[in-house]
Amino acid sequence: MTSHIFDFAGQRLEARASGALYWPARRWLIVADLHLGKSERMARRGGALLPPYETQATLDRLAAEILATDPAVVVSLGDGFDDDAAGRALPDHFCDNLRRMAAGRRWVWVSGNHDPGALCPRMPGETAQELHEGLTLRHEAGQGPDISGHFHPCVRLAGQRLRCFLIGRDHLIVPAFGEYTGGLDVADRALSSLIPQGIAVACGNRAMPVPVGHPIRRARPARRIGR
């Protein structure tokens, strides 16, 4: 697992290939859009019965990141739960799992548009609308400089669609960490109006920075015919 280290708003940060953001100076681990309980919510609302394993998969990946970075603070940047009811309906063993991960550290659930309400008492940690640490941590980008989630940015690279960090001058947008989360292309107007020019860090097996919105001129190799 590699990461891409960069400076944003005077802070040195680490975009990890997992899709989590690490702030070494403070030992903060920041993840966005976990959407825990998504398949349950879809089933509850009469939609498709998706494979009910995404909460397990998301928590497994989160636990691995916590083990790797041993953060003092974990921040979920909003939409930690697919809705407030999903937070309440989360099976006990997942809550235990989260409590174990939170033991010995501070845990903050920033509210998102999917989970605006109160935290279910079985969960560890505290809730907040925003965090102010010289820069703002919030769910959806606002007055910069801020770190946010919400958009699930992704980028196309060599024919693959990969989730990505999007780093601009005023905004840093973190990819969705949750398993069943779609993506919005960085070229989409909703994102390009926030960050007209910047760097996307694609999350594959490694973290791969690519320019976004920069004019590029280069000779391309001859196309393969008959792909």
Place this chain on the structure above:
Amino acid sequence: MILPPDFQDWFARQGWQPHPHQLALLEAEGDSLLIAPTGGGKTLAGFLPSLVELRDRSGGLHTLYVSPLKALTADIARNLSRPVADLGLDIRIEDRTGDTRASQRARQRRDPPDILLTTPESLALMLSYEQAPEIFGSLRRVVLDELHALAENKRGDQLMLGLARLKTLAPDLRVTGLSATVEDPQRLADFMGGGRVIHADPGPDPDIAMLATSRPAPWAGGGGHYAVPDVLNEIRRATTTIIFINTRAQAELFFQALWAENEDNLPIGLHHGSLAREARQRVEAAMASGQLRAVVATGSLDLGIDWGSVDLVIQVGAPKNVKRLVQRIGRANHRYNAPSRARIVPANRFEVIECIAALEAVRDRDLDGDPRGPGPLDVLCQHILLTACAGPFDADALYREVRQAGPYRDLSRTDFDACVDFAATGGYALRAYDRWQRMMLRDGLWRLRDPRAARDLRMNIGTIVEPESLKVRFRGRGGALLGEVEEGFAATLERGDTFLIGGMTVRYDALREMVVEVTKQPAKEPKIALYSGLKLATSTQLSHRVQALIGDPSRHGSLPPDTRDWLALQARVSALPRSGTLVCETFPRNGRWHFSLFGFAGRNAMQTLGLLMTRTMEVAGLGPLGFIATDYALLIWSLDPVTDPEPLLDRAALREGLGDWLGSNAVMKRSFRNVATIAGLIQRNLPGQRKSGRQATFSSDILYDTLRRYDPDHLMLKITAAEARRGLVDFGRIEEMLDRSDRLDHRMLERVSPLAAPLLLEYGRVPIAGHGVERLAEAEAAALMAEAGLA
């Protein structure tokens, strides 16, 4: 039933004699399958019993006609109106397709016409209504048109499940299937659920031959452009010509090549599935009114309205499949009892041999076709959910009913129950949805937990899963719609790239709100000629014929001289592939070792074999670098030579490799998406649903990976694996190839053999990329950063 006097008079007034098969259908007692060539009055034959019965009956739906094409339903309505008016029959005939207005549909539900013309998808929708028993209770007859085409895919399986439902709702129902010539009529009748086969007079043998060309076919390539002047000559001599080409991209290129030399400005049109619907309809209308002298088409014109004026069919490129060739030939001259005229243009030397083998098969009336196997379970899952939409059902009764459908006659109760469980709970090992089941068992009957879910389920009806496609328009406000390209193709485009669509070269400018914007680039060679489309493999039977022809020098007299010399040279320096023997060669070239294998197992199987063999070579340390697969042969290049091919072809090792490789394979993910969409695990993307500015839905690949990791025995994975083995992976044909080869004839050569040489010119090379995609992405990212001055 006999033909009533007023009907006899009507026939006489048209100057017609009723065909024997038309009378036979009238007299038939039970279900029937009519096999008739085009132009044999097939449709009238199918409807005659209904028209006679409807003379003395009124009230309620009497006859249901199902066709694979919307356009056919409208055409049939027009054609039937004439005898109905002439005979003074009081019969209401209406069509109902995806295009029918909602108000009309609602009225048809309350007050059905006497004869309803529809498609398999619209029938499935109607059967999902609570009122289905009232609508179909009075039904007496069902006519299934173009059944041979429907039986080739899941639309036919869905239709047969619907037919079983109809037989429950209307037990006196009689079914008439109408089909073009097929290799095994009884198998088609079994597919229909049983019935007597009636053969119409097949008519005279077609006038079919290779097109004599001024230049010989090239060594490799698939365009057939060398024959353009000869094809233009033929068009000039005929009244109307259809030119069939196997892929959309080749059709575009051939169309352009024709116009580049079309000095007489003959009106020639283009018709394929990537063109905008309006563009296709314009071409069809121009054909119908006789304004076009020729149309370049793909399989998009395999079915459809008969154009009486077509008197010549030209097939460019290998026919791949004898049955399809015969059906295409039938498109020429829709006058009964006149021979159809057709010419074949092989695109390269290998195809010359295939064309000659195919001509022999046509003359021998030896049609091909691989049995499709039992009805797929994803279609059954959809059927179960739609049955629940219509009302509560009893599982035992539904199981009995489903087994009345031909493709599902051997369905096991275990498989059926697994499908019901999937429909109800998702069928997961982790029973997570006990509270939110989609279907609940109450009082012994299965029903939807939330009846509002019926709306979403109905939106998901159908078994055709199109690859996500994007519209292509000229740049600027209200730019004209040119057609559609697959999303995967659009994703590879960069600004300034040029490609062909609608017979013109366009430049890619931007992707805006899910529309590909382009500018016209007159007189410029397109940079990207091909975009992906279905690659059809040569049928098993035809491949065998080709192998037998190559391997028997005494039959080489029927080949053109240059082809004959080529094979003679191969026999001298290496060996001719022949029935029962698998010929392979090892030779050096340009500092690389090459290994060729003439397996004749069809493109998909040969490609799979290439992937599996190169994996084994990788392990053996031979350093494989890439390979090419064609319908007949495989060519692998490597750092070290293959000296003993035996272990590479070990069946157990291949099968094991297949299991490993399939898991992470893109082909499997694509199959999974289709299966999961049909079964109702994921919603299909409806047009206009994806809007800019919102997160797109997550990809089905994530579901596939999650299931493989957490629930590897899930029903959807089983269906996907079964499907991939048959279809794109085609492992069955690799096994068949090994079965029929008792002997391995391996030659160590000093240089490339005559038969292997054209392979080096083929495109479609597959590079071996162990950790390739990731490395490629990294390299691309680094290059972009450097070029943007950011690294």
